Amino acid sequence: MCGIVGYIGPKEAYPILVKGLKRLEYRGYDSAGVALLNGNGIEIFKKQGKVIKMEGIMPSETPKATLGIGHTRWATHGIPSDENSHPHYSQSKNIAIIHNGIIENYASIKERLQGRGFTFKSDTDTEVLVNLIEDILLSEKVALAEAVRIALNQVVGAYAIAVIEEGNHDQIVVAKKGSPLVIGIGEGEYYIASDATPFIEYTKQAVYLEEEELAILSLSNGMELKSITNEIKTPYVQELEIELESIEKGGYDHFMLKEINEQPKSIFDTLRGRLLVNEGTIQLGGFNEFKNKFLSADRIIIVACGTSWHAGLVAEYLIEDLARIPVEVEYASEFRYRNPIITERDIVIAVSQSGETADTLSAIKLAKEKGATIFGVCNVVGSSIAREAHAGAYTHAGPEIGVASTKAFTAQVTIFTLIALTLARKKGTITESKFRQLINELDGMPDKVAETLKVDAQAKYIASVYKDVANCLFLGRGINFPVALEGALKLKEISYIHAEGYPAAEMKHGPIALIDEEMPTVVVATKTEHYEKVVSNIQEIKAREGKIIAVVTQGDTVISKIADHVIEVPYVDERLSPLVTSIPLQLISYHIAVMRGCNIDQPRNLAKSVTVE
Ligand code: M6R
Numbered sequence: 185m186c187g188i189v190g191y192i193g194p195k196e197a198y199p200i201l202v203k204g205l206k207r208l209e210y211r212g213y214d215s216a217g218v219a220l221l222n223g224n225g226i227e228i229f230k231k232q233g234k235v236i237k238m239e240g241i242m243p244s245e246t247p248k249a250t251l252g253i254g255h256t257r258w259a260t261h262g263i264p265s266d267e268n269s270h271p272h273y274s275q276s277k278n279i280a281i282i283h284n285g286i287i288e289n290y291a292s293i294k295e296r297l298q299g300r301g302f303t304f305k306s307d308t309d310t311e312v313l314v315n316l317i318e319d320i321l322l323s324e325k326v327a328l329a330e331a332v333r334i335a336l337n338q339v340v341g342a343y344a345i346a347v348i349e350e351g352n353h354d355q356i357v358v359a360k361k362g363s364p365l366v367i368g369i370g371e372g373e374y375y376i377a378s379d380a381t382p383f384i385e386y387t388k389q390a391v392y393l394e395e396e397e398l399a400i401l402s403l404s405n406g407m408e409l410k411s412i413t414n415e416i417k418t419p420y421v422q423e424l425e426i427e428l429e430s431i432e433k434g435g436y437d438h439f440m441l442k443e444i445n446e447q448p449k450s451i452f453d454t455l456r457g458r459l460l461v462n463e464g465t466i467q468l469g470g471f472n473e474f475k476n477k478f479l480s481a482d483r484i485i486i487v488a489c490g491t492s493w494h495a496g497l498v499a500e501y502l503i504e505d506l507a508r509i510p511v512e513v514e515y516a517s518e519f520r521y522r523n524p525i526i527t528e529r530d531i532v533i534a535v536s537q538s539g540e541t542a543d544t545l546s547a548i549k550l551a552k553e554k555g556a557t558i559f560g561v562c563n564v565v566g567s568s569i570a571r572e573a574h575a576g577a578y579t580h581a582g583p584e585i586g587v588a589s590t591k592a593f594t595a596q597v598t599i600f601t602l603i604a605l606t607l608a609r610k611k612g613t614i615t616e617s618k619f620r621q622l623i624n625e626l627d628g629m630p631d632k633v634a635e636t637l638k639v640d641a642q643a644k645y646i647a648s649v650y651k652d653v654a655n656c657l658f659l660g661r662g663i664n665f666p667v668a669l670e671g672a673l674k675l676k677e678i679s680y681i682h683a684e685g686y687p688a689a690e691m692k693h694g695p696i697a698l699i700d701e702e703m704p705t706v707v708v709a710t711k712t713e714h715y716e717k718v719v720s721n722i723q724e725i726k727a728r729e730g731k732i733i734a735v736v737t738q739g740d741t742v743i744s745k746i747a748d749h750v751i752e753v754p755y756v757d758e759r760l761s762p763l764v765t766s767i768p769l770q771l772i773s774y775h776i777a778v779m780r781g782c783n784i785d786q787p788r789n790l791a792k793s794v795t796v797e
Contacts, residue, residue, distance in 0.1 A: 185258030185791040186270075186284035187211035188365070189382045190346045192356050192401055193373020197252030198242075200375070204382025205235045205254045207431060210585050210785070210792035211284075211378060212258025215269035219280040220249035225350050226280045230255075230269035234786075251353055253346045253376075255282040258791040261290070262307030272311040274318035275302050278350040279328070281317070283310040284378060285342035285363040286796055293338065313339065317347065329357045329400045329408075336361070336398065336412045342542065342795065344393075346376055356401045359412065360393040363795045364540050364568060367391045367399060367407070369421065374401040378793075379564065380424050381431045381583065388424045392566045422566070430582045438784040440586030440678070444770050448634040450581040450591040451763065454598040461627045464620060466606045470559070470575040474531075477557045479610055481531045483510040485556075487519050487547040488535035489794065491589035491673060495561075495596035496535050497666035498762050502600050505759065506614055507607035517543040517797070520550050528555035536560070537584055537592035538793040539567020546797065548572055561599050563592050577603070586785045587792045588678050590770050593670060594633070597762050601626055604759075625757050629764075632754045636767045639751050643768055646733055646749050647775030650704050656681055657695060658769070659688040660708035661718055667708050667762045671769030678777040678787050688714075688721040699730040706772070707747075708765045711737040712758040722746055735768050 187208025191197045201218050209216075216238040217230025227247050231238040235256060255270035262268035271280045287293070290309035293316055298304075302315045313335065321331035328349045336343070342362030349355070358365055358376050368375035368383035368390050375383035380390055391407070393399060397417065400408040409417040436442035443450075458467055471478070478484075484503060486496035493515060500511040514524075516534070520543070526532070532551040536544050539562035548558045549572065560569050560576030563584060570576055581595035605622060608614035614622075650656070656675055660668035669685035676683045686695055688707065699705070705725050709718045719742060722732055726746055734747040737755050744750045753764040777784050 185212045185793060185795050187256040187378045188253070188282045188284050188344055188346055188376070189378070190253040190282070190356050190358070190376040191373070192251045192403060193370060194250060195373065197249050198246045200382070201252050201254035202235060202239065204377055205256050207381040208256050208378055209235060210587060212256050212791045213786050214259045214264035215257045215266070216255065217269045217271055218252055218254040219271035219282070219348060220247050220252040221348050221350070221353060222247055222249040226273070226277065226348060228271050228273060228280060230266060230271065232264050232266050232269060251348065251356065253280065253282045253348055253356065260286055260796055261309045267306045268308050270310060272306060272308065272314050274314045276318060279314055279318050279321070279347060281310060281314040281345055281347045283313060284344040284795065285361070287313055287339050287343065288341040289339060309341075313343070313345070314347070328352060328355065329398065332357045332359060333398055333412050333414065344378060354403050357398065358393065358401065359398040361396050362542065362545070365393045366566070367393065367401065369407070372403065374407070376401070380426060384424065384426050384431065385428050389421050390424050391419045391421055394571070425565070426583060431585065438586065440588050440590060440774055440784050443584055443586050443591045444767070444774065445637060446582065447591050447594050447767065448630040448637070450595050451598050451633055452630040453580045453582065454595045455602070455626065456580070458602055459623060459627055461623055464623070466602050466623065468577055468602055468606060470577045471603060471606060474557060474559065474575045475610060478531055478607060480529070481509060482527070482529040483512060484531045484533060485526070485551070486511060486513045486533045486535060487516040487544055489516050489541050489543055491593050491670060492535040492537060492544075492596060494666045494670040494673070495593050495600065496533070497669070498597050498663060499533070499600035499604070501663040502604035502759060503607065506604040507611055508613045509607060514547070516541065516547040520547045526551050526554040526556050530556040531559060532556045533559045533561060534569050534573060535596055536567070536569050537563045537589055539564045539569040540793045540795050541569070542795050542797045545569050545572060561596055563595065585792070587787055587790050588674055588773070593766060594763050598629070601760065622757060622759065625760055629756070629760060632756055632764055633767060636753045636764045639753070639768050640771055642751055643771035644775045646751070647772055647779055651776045651779040653681060653702065653704055655698065655703055656683045657691070657698065657703065657705040658683060658685040659691060659705060659721060661688045661714040662712060663758060663762055664708040664710065664712070664765055667765050667769065670766055671706055671773070674770055674773035675776065677790060678773055678784055679780050679782055680788070681776065688718050691721060692724065696724065696728065699725055699728040701729040701731070704731040704733060706733045706769065707735070709734045709736050709743050710753060710761050710765055711740070711755060712761065719743060719746070733772070735765050
């Protein structure tokens with residue numbers, strides 16, 4: 185969490201920083217700030233709240249500066265406040281820093297610095313780091329970059345930092361460990377940011393810093409890259425493929441709504457070049473390289489968090505059913521702390537939209553140490569998890585900016601369908617005719633999803649009926665149980681209504697006690713193997729006067745007679761059904777949150793990319 189941005193070059197820095205911070209607000213919006221370096225020294229402007237609040241405190245004439253850094257915060261150490269906002273000055277105000285991450289040993293360093301006469305204005309670990317740098321700079325009499333390097337060898341934790349120094353108009357020093365940092369290279373100028381979106385309209389040439397790398401971005405000497413152990417490195421410059429339109433709202437009120445509506449395209453993009461229907465094959469580059477490992481694996485362990493974990497649960501159904509390989513799905517945060525048994529014969533799949541989730545990243549590092557093969561399913565190209573994995577498959581859903589994940593989920597499910605089908609065919613656990621039927625249906629999914637999106641008006645009506653409820657239950661069975669979990673997560677995170685997802689049959693073991701005329705239950709009840717049983721679950725709720733919103737297959741005549749509301753989705757094979765059943769649940773949550781006046785794209789307390797454990 186936290187977004188960082190910086191600029192050095194011939195242009196005015198402030199407008200670039202502000203625009204960049206707005207694009208990075210998905211990473212945190214507890215406070216925002218900039219530090220500008222000019223003839224007056226380093227001037228810092230920062231304010232609790234969103235970037236717009238910081239704009240409100242800027243002087244009518246913004247200080248002219250061609251070098252600056254900016255930060256948007258998701259609070260970890262210290263409450264959201266003006267004092268705790270970044271950038272932070274060092275004690276002398278000669279150095280300023282922005283930081284994304286956590287310095288775990290900040291308390292002992294702070295104590296040491298206090299003993300040396302340093303005083304602190306904030307509760308942050310970041311202010312400790314900038315003063316450590318200053319202390320080293322003064323006591324060791326070294327240049328800024330060397331002081332940063334020495335300081336980073338003393339800290340434990342995660343960081344993406346940018347550091348500037350009074351009077352040093354030629355240079356920004358940046359470094360990274362555990363949090364992302366990308367450098368954009370323009371003509372005689374450098375940009376830095378947590379992801380490439382702040383500079384995409386200026387340059388497509390980018391260098392992603394690797395773990396424990398430090399770069400000196402100098403207008404006179406170019407870029408110098410080294411490890412924090414002082415080993416000189418050669419920067420790997422890559423051409424970015426993101427387009428500006430993909431990170432703008434494009435006429436929609438919210439990114440979330442745009443991203444929900446993009447799903448026909450994002451699923452198409454995930455399948456493009458991989459699903460070759462005419463040839464009757466699937467080509468998954470990253471997978472092919474490791475196919476023998478997959479085929480001989482004792483089991484597959486999927487680690488992820490949040491929505492990505494739900495996609496992992498869908499994958500468990502798909503891979504076990506089609507390819508008959510045992511799959512375990514783990515919360516990344518739990519997996520790493522329970523001394524898991526992992527061997528060289530295990531495949532660990534990390535699923536992550538951002539590719540930066542700290543728990544997932546730590547989980548795969550642990551599994552890698554124990555010899556497992558790591559496969560990444562990430563959306564953000566070049567992200568930390570993608571780079572840490574031995575191999576992987578990008579979801580290619582395009583930038584997802586709304587904090588509530590939507591198109592990333594369906595893209596992840598699409599990738600897992602491709603993986604499960606490929607494994608099944610190679611293992612001979614699927615007949616050729618079933619394989620052909622499923623790949624043909626998969627090829628048609630973008631159209632089916634487009635058709636499903638037509639339920640929007642109905643979803644809006646249902647939202648208007650239930651927008652004021654305090655609780656909501658979501659039920660599903662089989663492969664649609666994870667869809668119920670995902671529906672509940674969507675509702676709670678953006679509307680702040682308490683919601684629970686449950687396997688439909690589990691309801692009678694506890695949650696049924698919650699049912700009364702006030703309690704709506706959203707049931708995924710499409711035509712699957714479990715259809716009759718789900719109908720019985722619906723009857724059980726109706727017998728207790730509960731309200732039912734059922735997602736059913738087009739033409740269903742049974743449930744429409746029992747349920748209070750039905751939303752029809754097109755018929756698809758059960759294995760592909762999460763790609764359509766998840767859509768109405770996304771839309772209902774979206775409309776409820778809008779009607780409740782919630783902040784759709786930046787729900788309270790959340791951030792898009794959770795880079796702290
Ligand atoms: O970037 P990741 O997929 O690793 O993120 C995992 C979760 O933080 C994320 O899915 C979160 O639960 C979303 N806000 C859900 O909409």
